[in-house]
Amino acid sequence: MTELRDGVGVTAPTRRMSLASRPESVEVRRWTRGTLSAHVDTYTLVDVLLIVGELVGNAYRHTSSPRELRVTSSGVGVLIEVEDGDVDHPREMAVSADDWGGRGIQVLIELAASWGVRVEGGGKVVWALLSHGEGPAPRPG
Template sequence: MGTVSLPDTWAYALRLPHDPRAARVARMTVRAVLSGHGRLDELDSVELLTSELVGNAYRHTGGPASLRLTALADGRLRVGVWDSHPRIPAPFGEPPWDRAPLPPADADSGRGLGLVPEYADSWGGWPLGDSPLGRGAGKLLWFEVGGARTPRTPHRCP
């Protein structure tokens, strides 16, 4: 009888309703998935950044969000969060397209996405255009950690 070898790559997806508990559910999911796959070195940073992205999706949209965790063959972990709003916040966007700036350091709120350059190895985002129903399809924001270290710079596409 042969042995079973676990794959190096995997993906998990979670649909999140517009609910104030969505960030907590996303954190619990990240913790379960990364713990189950022995990726504890990245757990704290991935949990933090995922919580920020999902929390922003709740605060700035009236609809659901989706979370996708993907282990890539080279050891990187990619986290993507989709929501229904097309505006790309800093630091994910690239001028001149629709970019929301980071708030000042002394602002009472809104500084969470500024953690992305501190904890992620790469990140990016893009608007998803129009849906067949004539409404905006929202945006996808993503970040990566782990694998071969590269300069920490934003990218438009993964």
């Protein structure tokens, strides 16, 4: 499990949503918005919703076993994690201007302070870290 620590070393609580039943994307967004709306500014929330949509959508599209969405918010950032049962890592795709998809990693690069993949529980976790407000960037650890 990844912990999100704020600038003074306090571990923030993690909220979890099961993806095993493949909830609709609108339900995932509604849960994420409800989880974070009191804790983050509107601009950060919009970025979080875009990243959650990408990560969960890719878990549905490219794996047979999406497991869990985890969201952790502290005073300095938001950590988004999506766990699935596939060990294959995401890869950047060559896309043209006419392609409808294939830009998920670009979204992560543009919006997240950092992102990555780790092997866990016979599968993987794709995570993205968004910083907000003043202070040091949070670090997964």
